[in-house]
Amino acid sequence: MIISPVSLPHLQSGLAVTSDLFRRALAAHASGVVVITAQHAGRPAGLTATSFSSVSLEPPLVSFYVDRSSTTWPSLRAADHFAVNVLAHDQADLAARFASRGVDRFAEPTRWRPGPLGAPLLQDVSAHLVCLPYETAEVGDHILVVGLVVEADPQGPGRPLLYHQGRFGRFLAHPES
Template identity: 80%
Template sequence: MTRTLPGRGADAARGVDAGRGLDAARGVDAGRFREALAVHAAGVVVITAQNDGVPVGLTATSFSSVSLAPPLVSFYVDRSSTTWPSLRGAGHFAVNVLASDQSDVAARFARKGVDRFAEPTRWRPGPLGAPLLLDVSAHLICLPYDTSDVGDHVLVVGLVAEAAVHGASRPLLYHQGRFGRFLAHPS
């Protein structure tokens, strides 16, 4: 599908709005894009699975709900991720919603070249085998529902088969390239 911004003549055919300098074909510069996204606070989860008896996991800040009926959630993973092939091959996955004091867990699952499930990571096998991290705010056990290539990432949608809330602790947030905590406004 070709998207054309309002304009006139050859610029309009190429997706350029000459009056505003907008270019729909290229989009904004990557540095400016990252800078703008950094001001958006996002919740932090760790996606875990087990493939051929080996636990795998990665940190995601792109997690969101998709639908209530059926109960669907989603996250994005970079197509170049070395964890993605193992995660894709698993029959199910778990979403571990991190609590505000778990920035070390988020950082560990974002690092390359480390055994993410070794000490000090605390986890147990879930009901279907996916690793469940301990001390998290909630777990969602998901069955693969759909995937779609979107730019340089893969959109992963899961059907939530089980959900457990372990406490109303404050969530871990990611903002301006750092982990932080949520502070509620006074009522």
């Protein structure tokens, strides 16, 4: 069922949640951190995403969201494939670099190599997923991007980098009882 704002009277009366309140509430949710990379017109492009998730096992689909105002999105959209680089716990600086504007994200100290189809694969990450574009949809002020995974390379049992309350952090497992 699709709900339109017209069918929700509280939205018309101004009772909708403010973006600031919404952002603060979502900060309570920890998420994993990935860097999406692609190669377009001979140039690497990439951005940090904390909205990454699995979608389907059959077929193997993953998704992430990108802000419509992203200056990196046009290069990612134009590429014929992209890579998802799942960041390890010690890669907060890399995540911050790919979230920054006005820097060459692929210059030193970033370490990467071309993947099997050409998309940049970042070094020392927890996993790589190489994806073909499957579907996109405009949703609010973001674009939902769904990719068909054509190659997966888990790098080991390392701990993930997390994003929580506006900061990067590490996962600590509960002791087994």
